[in-house]
Amino acid sequence: xxxxxxxxxxxxxxxxxxxxxxxxxxxxxxxxxxxxxxxxxxxxxxxxxxxxxxxxxx
Numbered sequence: 001x002x003x004x005x006x007x008x009x010x011x012x013x014x015x016x017x018x019x020x021x022x023x024x025x026x027x028x029x030x031x032x033x034x035x036x037x038x039x040x041x042x043x044x045x046x047x048x049x050x051x052x053x054x055x056x057x058x
Contacts, residue, residue, distance in 0.1 A: 003040040008033060011054040023050050 009029040013021045027047055028036040038044045048055065
């Protein structure tokens with residue numbers, strides 16, 4: 001069984017660059033306080049690192 005990471009959006013993507021907003025959509029975080037359970041892959045970890053100031057991991 002593959003490990004997963006729980007990511008919760010805690011700050012809005014409004015007013016951020018299109019790249020940041022697209023990354024949030026790619027992670028499945030479309031609304032504030034929404035939690036997504038994602039596979040622990042290098043690509044997903046890179047996306048989380050890009051928006052780390054907007055999300056909470058755990």
